[in-house]
Amino acid sequence: MDSYISLLHLIHIFSAIFWVGTTLFMVAFLEPAIHASGTASSQVMQKLVNDTRFSLVIALSGLLTVLSGLLLYWQIVGFETAVMFTTRLPLTLGAVAGIAAAIVGTAVQGRASAQMVALGQQTAGQNGPPTSEQQSQLTALQATIQRGSRLSAILMVLAVIGMTL
Numbered sequence: 001m002d003s004y005i006s007l008l009h010l011i012h013i014f015s016a017i018f019w020v021g022t023t024l025f026m027v028a029f030l031e032p033a034i035h036a037s038g039t040a041s042s043q044v045m046q047k048l049v050n051d052t053r054f055s056l057v058i059a060l061s062g063l064l065t066v067l068s069g070l071l072l073y074w075q076i077v078g079f080e081t082a083v084m085f086t087t088r089l090p091l092t093l094g095a096v097a098g099i100a101a102a103i104v105g106t107a108v109q110g111r112a113s114a115q116m117v118a119l120g121q122q123t124a125g126q127n128g129p130p131t132s133e134q135q136s137q138l139t140a141l142q143a144t145i146q147r148g149s150r151l152s153a154i155l156m157v158l159a160v161i162g163m164t165l
């Protein structure tokens, strides 16, 4: 049992570090740099989403963090309300923040990224650059991803605080 819990800890901490680190890097450095690149910014964002495995890898790291976290929580706290809301309250609140970050990631960034991929396929199939309507859709999707990433980052920081108290 001890080695099972140690393995879960290892998986949880590794996936959480990757998930939170990548999100903070995006919010603090990548998105401001992409934004500052002016008219090319939505194309850079589209390249990131369409031509790399970024969306898949970040979604998997979030899923792994939440699944390993739930298994750990089950082992350590046991979903006993008397423990969940007393001695382990910070951990419980951290877990709620972590799950909320995963929901925001899926519902906001995940959906907007899927729409960006569909738009990318549409523009790739036509001759010439994106139309002005497609360009404004791209800019709106980029802004949605940015807002979602900021909210997720805040929730993740709250989760880390709760986990370590």
Ligand code: HEM
Binding pocket: 012, 013, 016, 017, 020, 065, 066, 068, 069, 070, 072, 073, 074, 076, 091, 094, 095, 096, 097, 098, 099, 101, 155, 156, 159, 160, 163, 164
């Ligand atoms: C953004 C999401 C999350 C991050 C960054 C995160 C981070 C961490 C870290 C760094 C630890 C190690 C703390 C320590 O050993 O001092 C930890 C432990 C733990 N996490 Fe998470 N976590 C997240 C989400 C979750 C979720 C969603 C759950 C459960 C539903 C969860 C349950 C746990 C449990 C049970 C422990 C072990 C606590 C203990 O050993 O006393 N975590 N987490």
